[in-house]
Amino acid sequence: MDKVNYHSTENKEISLIEANYQSFAFSRHYHLDFHIGLITAGQQKFHYQGASHYVGQGQLVLMPPDELHDGQSMLDSGYQTRVFEIDPTWLSELAQLKQSTSQVHFKQLIISDQQVFQPLSQLHQLLATNHVSQLAKDCLPYEGFERLFSHYVGLEQKRAVPLGNQSMESLKEYLLHNLDQPVRLEQLSQLCQLSPTQFQRHFKAKVGLTPYAWLSRLRMEQGMKLLKLGISGTEVAHQVGFYDQAHFSKAFKSTYGVNPSQVN
Incomplete structure (x- = not known):
């Protein structure tokens, strides 16, 4: 059975999705924000830039804004995911970009790295609850994305289409x-x-x-x-x-x- 929860956070540039998708399939679409998806159970299949991609439990998908892709479960039992929706401007500020002509670029589409996955999974759960202080909610995103940025983020020139x-x-x-x-x-x-x-x-x-x-x-x-x-x-x-x-x-x-x- 499909079940989806959308959450706002204290940081208006970050939103959260927690979902169990079984029969629901996403048609080709794009997002205005960066989507960082953590697969917590099952397997997902999606098409992106002319190729099929498969992602499973413990892996992350890093989808830039304005990029066409779809998505569906590979298994009858479905898949579970936690997603960060992040405003591109906030992400650029987090990367401390010095030039307005540059933008954040993730070096990989899919990441298998438990030292990235686990902190982000914990961050997602903390931001979705009311059990931490306001200051913690303000500070936690900077800490949670630290390893992802230090190991997997590069910079590229903005491409005008x-x-x-x-x-x-x-x-x-x-x-x-x-x-x-x-x-x-x-x-x-x-x-x-x-x-x-x-x-x-x-x-x-x-x-x-x-x-x-x-x-x-x-x-x-x-x-x-x-x-x-x-x-x-x-x-x-x-x-x-x-x-x-x-x-x-x-x-x-x-x-x-x-x-x-x-x-x-």
């Missing part, structure tokens, strides 16, 4: 500020100084999704962020471009496997 005379990053920022508006293909193509046909073709080639599918995911990702801030489901639905809460709730449940009311 061009789309006409714009970049995917600038297009994402534009759409995030206009999620409550009816977005038209012609509008986006003019923004990039492309014809609608060129825009659709170039977008799919660069990103791997149609503009519509990519925008739909962006609405869900932003909706999740707003729910974690304590904004009501009705208000979130309108802010991310849905006519009513019912349609938003249906799309949200299909995407994440839980109702918006279950996010805290």
